[in-house]
Amino acid sequence: xxxxxxxxxxxxxxxxxxxxxxxxxxxxxxxxxxxxxxxxxxxxxxxxxxxxxxxxxxxxxxxxxxxxxxxxxxxxxxxxxxxxxxxxxxxxxxxxxxxxxxxxxxxxxxxxxxxxxxxxxxxxxxxxxxxxxxxxxxxxxxxxxxxxxxxxxxxxxxxxxxxxxxxxxxxxxxxxxxxxxxxxxxxxxxxxxxxxxxxxxxxxxxxxxxxxxxxxxxxxxxxxxxxxxxxxxxxxxxxxxxxxxxxxxxxxxxxxxxxxxxxxxxxxxxxxxxxxxxxxxxxxxxxxxxxxxxxxxxxxxxxxxxxxxxxxxxxxxxxxxxxxxxxxxxxxxxxxxxxxxxxxxxxxxxxxxxxxxxxxxxxxxxxxxxxxxxxxxxxxxxxxxxxxxxxxxxxxxxxxxxxxxxxxxxxxxxxxxxxxxxxxxxxxxxxxxxxxxxxxxxxxxxxxxxxxxxxxxxxxxxxxxxxxxxxxxxxxxxxxxxxxxxxxxxxxxxxxxxxxxxxxxxxxxxxxxxxxxxxxxxxxxxxxxxxxxxxxxxxxxxxxxxxxxxxxxxxxxxxxxxxxxxxxxxxxxxxxxxxxxxxxxxxxxxxxxxxxxxxxxxxxxxxxxxxxxxxxxxxxxxxxxxxxxxxxxxxxxxxxxxxxxxxxxxxxxxxxxxxxxxxxxxxxxxxxxxxxxxxxxxxxxxxxxxxxxxxxxxxxxxxxxxxxxxxxxxxxxxxxxxxxxxxxxxxxxxxxxxxxxxxxxxxxxxxxxxxxxxxxxxxxxxxxxxxxxxxxxxxxxxxxxxxxxxxxxxxxxxxxxxxxxxxxxxxxxxxxxxxxxxxxxxxxxxxxxxxxxxxxxxxxxxxxxxxxxxxxxxxxxxxxxxxxxxxxxxxxxxxxxxxxxxxxxxxxxxxxxxxxxxxxxxxxxxxxxxxxxxxxxxxxxxxxxxxxxxxxxxxxxxxxxxxxxxxxxxxxxxxxxxx
Numbered sequence: 018x019x020x021x022x023x024x025x026x027x028x029x030x031x032x033x034x035x036x037x038x039x040x041x042x043x044x045x046x047x048x049x050x051x052x053x054x055x056x057x058x059x060x061x062x063x064x065x066x067x068x069x070x071x072x073x074x075x076x077x078x079x080x081x082x083x084x085x086x087x088x089x090x091x092x093x094x095x096x097x098x099x100x101x102x103x104x105x106x107x108x109x110x111x112x113x114x115x116x117x118x119x120x121x122x123x124x125x126x127x128x129x130x131x132x133x134x135x136x137x138x139x140x141x142x143x144x145x146x147x148x149x150x151x152x153x154x155x156x157x158x159x160x161x162x163x164x165x166x167x168x169x170x171x172x173x174x175x176x177x178x179x180x181x182x183x184x185x186x187x188x189x190x191x192x193x194x195x196x197x198x199x200x201x202x203x204x205x206x207x208x209x210x211x212x213x214x215x216x217x218x219x220x221x222x223x224x225x226x227x228x229x230x231x232x233x234x235x236x237x238x239x240x241x242x243x244x245x246x247x248x249x250x251x252x253x254x255x256x257x258x259x260x261x262x263x264x265x266x267x268x269x270x271x272x273x274x275x276x277x278x279x280x281x282x283x284x285x286x287x288x289x290x291x292x293x294x295x296x297x298x299x300x301x302x303x304x305x306x307x308x309x310x311x312x313x314x315x316x317x318x319x320x321x322x323x324x325x326x327x328x329x330x331x332x333x334x335x336x337x338x339x340x341x342x343x344x345x346x347x348x349x350x351x352x353x354x355x356x357x358x359x360x361x362x363x364x365x366x367x368x369x370x371x372x373x374x375x376x377x378x379x380x381x382x383x384x385x386x387x388x389x390x391x392x393x394x395x396x397x398x399x400x401x402x403x404x405x406x407x408x409x410x411x412x413x414x415x416x417x418x419x420x421x422x423x424x425x426x427x428x429x430x431x432x433x434x435x436x437x438x439x440x441x442x443x444x445x446x447x448x449x450x451x452x453x454x455x456x457x458x459x460x461x462x463x464x465x466x467x468x469x470x471x472x473x474x475x476x477x478x479x480x481x482x483x484x485x486x487x488x489x490x491x492x493x494x495x496x497x498x499x500x501x502x503x504x505x506x507x508x509x510x511x512x513x514x515x516x517x518x519x520x521x522x523x524x525x526x527x528x529x530x531x532x533x534x535x536x537x538x539x540x541x542x543x544x545x546x547x548x549x550x551x552x553x554x555x556x557x558x559x560x561x562x563x564x565x566x567x568x569x570x571x572x573x574x575x576x577x578x579x580x581x582x583x584x585x586x587x588x589x590x591x592x593x594x595x596x597x598x599x600x601x602x603x604x605x606x607x608x609x610x611x612x613x614x615x616x617x618x619x620x621x622x623x624x625x626x627x628x629x630x631x632x633x634x635x636x637x638x639x640x641x642x643x644x645x646x647x648x649x650x651x652x653x654x655x656x657x658x659x660x661x662x663x664x665x666x667x668x669x670x671x672x673x674x675x676x677x678x679x680x681x682x683x684x685x686x687x688x689x690x691x692x693x694x695x696x697x698x699x700x701x702x703x704x705x706x707x708x709x710x711x712x713x714x715x716x717x718x719x720x721x722x723x724x725x726x727x728x729x730x731x732x733x734x735x736x737x738x739x740x741x742x743x744x745x746x747x748x749x750x751x752x753x754x755x756x757x758x759x760x761x762x763x764x765x766x767x768x769x770x771x772x773x774x775x776x777x778x779x780x781x782x783x784x785x786x787x788x789x790x791x792x793x794x795x796x797x798x799x800x801x802x803x804x805x806x807x808x809x810x811x812x813x814x815x816x817x818x819x820x821x822x823x824x825x826x827x828x829x830x831x832x833x834x835x836x837x838x839x840x841x842x843x844x845x846x847x848x849x850x851x852x853x854x855x856x857x858x859x860x861x862x863x864x865x866x867x868x869x870x871x872x873x874x875x876x877x878x879x880x881x882x883x884x885x886x887x888x889x890x891x892x893x894x895x896x897x898x899x900x901x902x903x904x905x906x907x908x909x910x911x912x913x914x915x916x917x918x919x920x921x922x923x924x925x926x927x928x929x930x931x932x933x934x935x936x937x938x939x940x941x942x943x944x945x946x947x948x949x950x951x952x953x954x955x956x957x958x959x960x961x962x963x964x965x966x967x968x969x970x971x972x973x974x975x976x977x978x979x980x
Contacts, residue, residue, distance in 0.1 A: 273290075
């Protein structure tokens, strides 16, 4: 990658100077790099000094200063750290062009994807695997089964800026760049020592965090050899479902439940959702008259259950039911290390090598295991010695021998999602200029290898045979001890000495909350785990330059870039033995019949092994053709075109292309537009996945007229998937008035339409499509023994489309002789929907992940010794589900608009041999609670959408030093 002091090479995008018609960096903030103002700049950041090198962000592989029409948004690392000092990526996802990204603090309810605690970018809301994330223009290995990049693994303390190409970029940059490219640009020429020490805590006194980083850069041998090394450590304590939490919206959550009044709408948003079929001590929810509706209090005392209002098969409003929450945010610990060496072999050739290592550990204390409903509730028999005498008497009077007990295992350790991940990356390469003695002919060849090793487990998870065997407690007639029936009985025959099944079984007391049960956790629980290995090897080479003065059209040299890339991706997953074994409940009385023979012996997760690999060969050519320059009707007119052929070993060959125009009729006005064909091939999990299981609830037979019903969703791979193809259009205007040289404005229209988009429908979608008469989906749904079994596999959906407008404004001016910087970013969504074969469109526009309006305003003001930075974010009002009609599906489908304010004050300390900073940052300054945004609950319920800030006001204080 080229830098201001290293003009040899060009990568993606290039680093040499800001050619700002293509990018709108934000205003200067404290410690922002000094930039020069140029006549062509759109928004090159400046500070009071107003000098220093430029940065070229061309949005193209061309390296001769050619200005491409592709929109690029540029944000410096300093701006991101001002907005979110704990994590650059948290600041990045606040940009309006991102939607539905997963942040480090986002909750997670299952371990399937392996992304709890990760930071995954979602450009345009198209999915975390539809944007291409690069490090200094080079690919990096995926970090989870979604084959997305966790940007926490990058050396954030060496990032100088992030370039976001907000348009189709497959032809220029390679496959997967359907939504665009996010390139993290490193400061590989850093000299000196710098570091940071920071600690944070929320306004509630929880979620303490610490961040510690150090970077060193040194040139040797007269500048021919340059070495940089960095390390960073981050830790934050999370909140589990049992931990003290003073956020009332979380501890007394709203929810969406069926309307049991027999009137419209079919569902109602309620202020206090509770489970209606289970408690922490157990609830008799089916049984003889007089006993149904009896709950067990601590110590086993029987008491009437308060059903609150609108009580249905699974949930109710208020009353005594269990709060169906899951954990708030995970405990996390991560570290990164990075080393880069660059050696000038000759004045024109540089060799480089780099190594990166990242480690992360997350532990998410999720929730109490639910054993409720027809699919999992316990059957308690009248021979159970833990039953109070009053209940046994009532059973005898009714002639009943058993009842169904719904229970949350809250007196056992909550089940956890735990992840340990190790990521390594090595890269070597050569880059040079003036190839074959031709000026401006630059080249680069590199090889990189990456590996992700991820151990992912659900701990404290019930082994289904063990827990149902332990639940059927009886008295040993010989000793009077309480024992597991399956160990001492075969049918009705007593087996002296316990020679039956389940040796070592320890009976558990499910009648009332019992603190002593925790000591028996290891006898019923186990660990469902998988170990995933992902390997990536990439060889890439390219040449970029121009065709010289002889071969041109009179407006300047024709620029070109051409190159080749070979890539091999492979994945191998191993899993524990129980997860892959069929459940055998022989001899266990009262176990749910639907579980017999099911593959997967644990209550949740149950991953299965898979393996697969594919190779990809790509070749590309890009041309930049200046057509006109300094004529009466055109200050400049340039054409940009690219074509790439990609050969997938599994999916075959595809061709992508791009064409664009950049027109400047007069100084200060630019028109730009691109049309491109982009592509993403199915990843290895989408092809080879053996099976992923998810136990939850659905509204059956449909979401408009159904009851909460247990479901088992099984997702498998699909070897028949084809690459998805997108047609991307962008058209925009850039205004840089000559009269106001510090004012810059751009607006760009975009439309991305994917045909054959790869995606999997939710279980509720499949059930609803079947209920609507789409017979092809009914074959995927089977209702048996009170459980809805839904089979899902990824499909090439008919259509996935997003459309909208991006606005960007920046202005800089001295106020009282001190620099003031303003930046405004706005996104207006126009359409966002997907459509599966033989199904109605599913609209995402006007939801939390795709609101009609998103905006971010930044203000920075520097006075000697002090810098003030304010970041204001706006999300327009949305609907909880844009596909549902208020008054028919729900009584309230609206979510109000919300503003968030972040404030950072930085104190500059000069002396002590360097430049240092003390800072205090407050995110969500006014402590805005997230709005109510609910969907029908599964086994748990969330009162809001993960797109909103759940943490509340958060303080971070830190010290940055630089020598």
